[in-house]
Amino acid sequence: MSTMRDIAELSGVSVATVSHVLNNTRFVSESTRQKVLDVVDKLGYRPDAIARSFKTGKKKLIGIIVPDISNPVWALMIEAVEAVISDHGYRLLICNTKETEAHELEHVHSLTSGLVDGLIIASTLSDYNQLVSEIPSGFPVVFLDRKLKNCPHDMVLPSDMPSIYEGIEHLITEEGHKRIGFITGLMRISTSTERLTAYRSAMHDYGLTIEEGFIQEGNSMAKSSLILVQNLLQLKCTAIVVSNNIMADDVLFYLNEKGIRLNKDISILGQGIERQRNYILRQMNLFVQPTTEMGRAAGQQILNRIKNPELPIQQIILNSTLYRCPQT
Amino acid sequence: MSTMRDIAELSGVSVATVSHVLNNTRFVSESTRQKVLDVVDKLGYRPDAIARSFKTGKKKLIGIIVPDISNPVWALMIEAVEAVISDHGYRLLICNTKETEAHELEHVHSLTSGLVDGLIIASTLSDYNQLVSEIPSGFPVVFLDRKLKNCPHDMVLPSDMPSIYEGIEHLITEEGHKRIGFITGLMRISTSTERLTAYRSAMHDYGLTIEEGFIQEGNSMAKSSLILVQNLLQLKCTAIVVSNNIMADDVLFYLNEKGIRLNKDISILGQGIERQRNYILRQMNLFVQPTTEMGRAAGQQILNRIKNPELPIQQIILNSTLYRCPQT
DNA sequence: TATTTAAACGTTTGCGTAAACGTTTAAATA
């Protein structure tokens, strides 16, 4: 690989002139400019991105930490973040925590060690104090999807309660269900508790009792919910609310396998994504987070925060949507 | 942010000693080591990752360029790559081309400018010559999923032909279909042509004619296939092969919307992912790429190539799997 | 005592670039 010095020597100018030609930071006569560009072309010279970052302190890189890249919910948010920041010349460094606290701490540590200009975190932690020592003060951070206690940073959050409440209302008033079970996500996560609250509140408002065992605690990960559905079926639940999209997939699988007819023998309300409406909408009611909008907001906010660190802290809240099963 | 020099001054030693304490690269007496670590702790010092990379030339960063992060096929491959390389201390820089040649060229250009140690590309191009000027000679690159013409790099590829052939065989011999249509992906992509070849070959082997219009050219992106299904229905096709998973989703959506009964009025063979077996398997036959294995192989191969650039070029081929619709 | 040896640490350089600061040349003015 050639360096700026090589270009300078071969074209008979100084490194300063080469730098200024490449960055348009000073006037250079047309003839000199061409001489330099010719040599650049001939040697196939490319400025070293690391050296440049080292000198300028800008990396043009934003980190994002998510619990599960292969879950479309996160993939969609990532995609939206990328779309926003790439318009401003930034790239995205994506890290996967596998919903594991230790992984998250490692990732935060290494990304905040000067690797990225800013960080978006969909945290698997519940309290910011677990994280505080890893984040240098003043480092631009935006939290995404999940609220932490004691967190002095920007947040972009969904409001799932209204759509879930509405969904349960639908199960009760229009489909006549009375025994409705609930499969939770990881209970340390704010969205899990919020969704459970929506369930409790809807059940209460319609005078339905939440019997022992109606609330089954899941962990948001694949295959964890199979036993939980069984438990709820044993309790003669005729409807089940599933707090998380991966577990909702599993629940559908299980019911299909057992020959239990969706929307006849049982009704489901679960988290989903827009694209799933294509094939899943006749099987269950969906509540869908505004993933793209959330990703966009987070991307925009981290850019704002990087540009102006003194900005007052913001909390951006975006509503989920309910899609009811069309009756066949 | 404090630097090594600050630590050195405050703890009364030289920068060399600080460096050696932090990296364990030279013996330092226990008392000195503790003095240094205490100051490091007190100042909350973190070595600057960029400066370190600048000095050592290692970035511990691998780039991956994919057509669509939010498509689970790619998300799964990405996840597998990340799992492999993170075991070796590498991180993953993910770029999205949106199946656009210009975006791909930009990403390749900027990633090969010293930002990453190696690059995995699921290319949207068809010929390596379009790319060759962007890739410095000797730069570690592994191509994933899609084969380019004239490409002198490692490749990790799926073999979809057997499973698709088998799927069409199933449609013909066990379900009795004779009028089978095909919706292609982007025809510049190697997987698209390979899948089409499987279709042609199965149709030919069973003496079925591919009538005018039976092959509808799609573009692999959402919503592009709606009109194509209509065309095939007009031609009285009773089975349709869909080359790409996103378009397969759309096809199911369309058929469901129109009240056309899957597996009764019409049969579908489409690309899918493992997780879809949960809810989609009763609606269509799936061929599923070994995404996780492919991602792992690509991750492993880029690590090998970085460590030993002289390795002979490899082509790793992994077979897709067919999942037939269970008859209801 | 003179010399060697090893332990422990310090001094310095250079990675490639951006840009502050400085220099040369010739044209423009006095």
Added chain:
DNA sequence: TATTTAAACGTTTACGCAAACGTTTAAATA
């Protein structure tokens, strides 16, 4: 002709770190 001015470019430094190279001290050997 002497001085100023502006255009065009050169010289140098600093970014933070890793490590080659060098130094000091005291103990071990001759």
